[in-house]
Amino acid sequence: MQLGAADAAQIINALIPSPSWPSSVFILTYDEGGGLYDHVVPATAIKPDNIAPMLQSGDLPGDFAHTGFRLPIIVVSPWVRPHYVSHTWRDFTSILKLIEVRFNVPSLTARDASADNMMEFFDFSTPHLLKPPGLPPQPTNGVCDPTKEKAPGF
Numbered sequence: 001m002q003l004g005a006a007d008a009a010q011i012i013n014a015l016i017p018s019p020s021w022p023s024s025v026f027i028l029t030y031d032e033g034g035g036l037y038d039h040v041v042p043a044t045a046i047k048p049d050n051i052a053p054m055l056q057s058g059d060l061p062g063d064f065a066h067t068g069f070r071l072p073i074i075v076v077s078p079w080v081r082p083h084y085v086s087h088t089w090r091d092f093t094s095i096l097k098l099i100e101v102r103f104n105v106p107s108l109t110a111r112d113a114s115a116d117n118m119m120e121f122f123d124f125s126t127p128h129l130l131k132p133p134g135l136p137p138q139p140t141n142g143v144c145d146p147t148k149e150k151a152p153g154f
Contacts, residue, residue: 002140009137012076016132021078027095028074038069043089048109064111067091075118078127090116 008028015026045067053062073090097115100107107113 006140015076022127022130024077025079025098026076028072028076029092029095030071032071040070042066042068045091046111046114048093048111073118075121077122078129078132079122079124080128081121081123082128084121086120088116088120090118094118 012026015021015024018024044065047063047065053059053064055061068091073086073094093109093112093115094117096108096112098118099105100112101117101119
């Protein structure tokens, strides 16, 4: 986890001083939960289209009518609301919807057409982080304390 955090910090620290920063949005999310447990059942979702999946021998059938497990979405931009935490359900197609709304292009599927556009993260009246402080160095050599690896009682 430390190496991933160090990679993200390196990217963000390179973006902030660049000339592109005032018009940038950096979205960090994950493709997989990394084996972390989520007690919330994946939500139902609108199917992207009526095209049947192209299954190979041995594939499990699916209809793309559910999301996966919850994953974080971290939005970094001079235009994000300070200290904002969203509690809105969304999936990866919300990132597509944000791009579609921003650039006024049509949706690709029914799924991204119905997705949340993530605009609640932003306040375009005032840039809050045009000159943000740099991120501190992210350690990558942390040592795990074996006495703290398990929850009490396990």
